[in-house]
Amino acid sequence: MKNFKVTSLLCTLVMLTSAHAESDAHSPKKVDFTFKGPTGTFKRDELQRGFEVYKNVCSSCHGLAHLRIGNLQGKGKNIHEVRTSNLGLTKDEVAALAAEYKVQDLNADGEPIERKATPVDKFPAPFPNQKAARAANNGAYPPDLSMVVKARKGGADYVYSLLTGYQKAPEGVEIGEGRHYNPYFPGGQISMAQPLHTEGQVTYSDGTKATVEQMAHDVTAFLAWASEPESDDRKELGIKILFYLLIMTIIMYLSKRKIWADVK
Template sequence: MRMRSLIAATALFAALSIGGPVAHAAGDPIHLEKQDWSFSGLFGTFDRASVQRGLQVYREVCASCHSLDYISFRNLADIGYSEAEVKAIAAQYDVVDGPNDEGEMFTRPGTPADRFVAPFANDNAARASNGGALPPDLSLIVEARAGFEDYIYGLLTGYGEAPEGETVAEGMSYNKVFPGFQIAMAQPLYEDGVTYADGTKASVDQMARDVTAFLTWASEPNLEERKRTGVAVILFLIVASGLFYASKRKIWADVH
């Protein structure tokens, strides 16, 4: 759950200056551009179509390296999928289960109650397949990075050629918003890298926005409910304050 208290938000704004320079390990500033997100603000909500496209990008591009350990298939109902669609998506995965009566582990088609299947059996296998680097789980990645969704979007769109005089180590890629500017993850998004089911043009910008929206939802699937609760509490306090004030005026009306 996203815990952006007023103190934390103020500290982050002051220390990280989102939309301005952000300090990184090398000491130089990186710049995150503030993006316009449908889920931002007190009344913001998730764009279901964008989040669903983001799921497609995750499954077709990111899932080969990155896990999504804390999301169950049944959670996809929250972003607009029907019960039948959730079952169909889950059934596309092979889930290790068991032991059976013979004491053996076995695989079966996934069910809505299962969580997304990790691409590697363990961390060592993940490192061995990625040149020693451990791809992070993406369930809470938006919450775990300074800059939140703006950082994830900036990272995905921040690949390019290194400036003149900048040396990029072997096996690394230049990224203008990654701390140190060199990242072990190769550029994941390319023009028309996926074919969107709804016909949307799959530009790098569009895919980055969609998968960022999906990962924001994954990091805090109850964001909309939290905002509704917050608005209800504020309205209650406003009404209660009015009643208390009116009662005070009535009770003390004859006291001079």
């Protein structure tokens, strides 16, 4: 009974400490993303640029364990199309992209092997295990990014704010070794060094000027899409269903009035 009380007290202290750390963090900036809201949609050119940022900057530490490479394939390559639900890559482009990665598998005898990835495979993790990931990042464990927008309070606004929120620590604030000041991160100190720090850090294939804000906006949009690739299709279906229900409601109402018109 005594051990139970001690454990309960420790859990309460941890929860209070966590809540206090979150309360110390700045509220995320309000960003005008096109995919927000029940009718919001992703822009294909934005997703393509965001993937370029992820691949060239983020993928060395962070994985996309829940996203299949084939999800990037779409119908055509019209980058001006708004409702797309994908990045619009062709079948050959996706196959070529998949071939750049190696994945672990089993052969016919059940023995572990390494092979080239295919479009049906999920993006492989950058490290073989958590121990290797921590060893390469001064003890910090880089989280998987495929669900990060949904997993963090504030969603896309938080991710964008974090990426653009690095700054010099205020006077009197002591930063721990291997830490960096970011007021949008709970506690204000984060192990990840500023990932987007220089204009032109990524060269966009469509010629867009790669400012830090632009790169942060694009990669955040890509990560929001990665967490739910079918988002646009789901929203479109929802609108159709609501329209159908509205029409049926009107028809049923008019039918009811006609049937009961002669009843006194």
